[in-house]
Amino acid sequence: MKKTILMFGIMLILLNTAFAAFGVSVENMETPMSGVDVFFSKMIRGGYAERFIHLSSSEPGTITSKITVSGDISEWITFEQGTAIDVPQNTDVKVKMIVRLPETAANGIYNGVVIILAEPKESSEGSYAMSIVSGVSLRTRIEITGEQMYSFSVSEISIGDTEVGIPIKVSAKIKNDGNVAVKPLVKVTISDNEGKEMSSDEYKETTILASTSDEIVFAVPSENLKEGQYWANVSVYYEDGTLAKEARSTFDVLEKGAFRINGELVQVLNKVWAKVGEVVKIDAIFENKGELITTAKFQGEVYLDNTLVKTISSEQLSVSPGERINLTTYFTPEQGGRYVVRGNVVYSEKISETKESIINVNSESAVPPSAAAVGIVGAVVVAGVLGFKFMRKKKEFTLEKKYEP
């Protein structure tokens, strides 16, 4: 009988035996439990939930990862980015795993497995070798319950500055903590600095699905607002009308084109420790962040123990777009203490944010003694002279008495 020789990887030396790492991380695993990597708890029939998983690889270049789902849950899970996902080397690739339950699903616990394979960059076909594919298996569980939970939290509310005639941008970051979709109501009231209500608006358009986070962003009309500072009161309400979160903040309505003129007082810089009588140089560092050339002048106040002791100002200089300059002033402290230098930069009829610096002034003996101290010294000298005279007279009297003939 003829013996046939099989060839398994006949050219071992030519084989690619490189090692490449592949890994998967699951975000916000809400109930860590043995034997389960991803747990969607307390979902309702017809419900929606999502979770992010993160893929990463050390393979040079880019690999393609392939995702498959098996088990009871395989029909309910999809991935927003699809099931073939490119993973560049050393990069965190975020993939949204989505669960959509049918209305017909019965309450209970359902298990399945999500396998994510790192497909080799080059096919092994024709290499006469066994290719090794690495991957990660995620044991996944879904719990279906009949109990609806309506809940969301508001993490941040913000109101932006605007220009005359441009709507005001209002935003609120919301996380749906329940298992049903929410549609928060946001109310905005604009008032001037005297508290007079100028306008109001409300918004209830954004639906946030269960287990997801979103930012509600909407524009509040500003037609009746002139240049100036205003207050915005933003309230977010639950479905039943109870208040979820409220925020109050100022915002500026600026002249048209104001955003083209933009500058920043980066820092007020001076010597930290100084002595009485020493001239201290104060630099206000200003950067023109706008698109137009501007003039800039630092104006500041120097306080000691919350008492204004001096106003200071620099020369007015021109600053080109993108340029950073020092606006220099000087201050000479006349007594010891902790001085606060507080100021801003006036540029193109705008005022920068106020910034501060500190000068710690030690006086030691540099200052002449006060009048009271002079009085003490004088009094002691007078007392000494008089005392000396008194003692001398007393001595003379004693001698005269002793040698009296």
Add this chain to the structure above:
Amino acid sequence: MDNKLFVLALVLSVIAMPAAFAANTDTSIILGNSAPTVGTVTATDPVTLVTATTVTVQCNATVTDLNGYADITGASAKLWKTADGDTDDLNDHYTNGTCALTVGSGTTRDATCSFSVMYSALPGEWTCNVTGTDGTDTGSAQKTDITINSLKALSVGTTMAFGSTALGAVAVENSTTVSNKGNAVIDVQLYTYGVSNDDGYSFNCATGTIPFDALKYNLTAAQTYATAMSAIGRNSTTPLTESAFDLAVDVDTTPSTKNIYWKVQVPSSGVDGTCSGKLVVLAI
């Protein structure tokens, strides 16, 4: 008369003394140094690690010094899982002695403290603290807690070659080295196929095929093929789970690896030519 003047002078001295020293207060100020204090610490949270490399975790805080922001000369931070006082270790303790400081204003500067956190940093709750210094005094630290997510990751060679084997013979043993490149202890699941998942083969040859259960493994080298080695799964839904694998996380800089040893028996007939197949190694 002179006695009266003397007494008067003394009385004046006594009265004037406190006033004189009180009036002198602002001419003899020596300001003390204030140790910097740290405000609320914010940090990257949660942290998602990246396999086989590092990710940057930041802890930020505002440092305040009553002597002025320019007096703040540095900030440092620690990030740890178990204890603040531990020495640095890639698994559970990191130190940044030179946090970046912004220019500052008034009495404050913002500190940005970055850590290059390794893939093997253990999952769970960590603490990050930030401390400020002015070169003379170091203030007390402030801290916050963050979570590092679990990362299941592995590294294996991309190919395995058995060389030339006679019909009916068992090929020379081969091995694959599995390394843990995450922060969780892993077991492995194994399955094989010739061309496509669940085709029932381990190799597809120029002529014929080799069944999936002809490929066997053991975690110890040089075992007897017929009696001491085990077949693996044939598809992704029925993989062989090796629950005794227990591949630990790297300990600091020491890699954690384990070998899997393989043998394959070639059928005594029906196959010829070169053969290739797929072996899937899953971290679980």
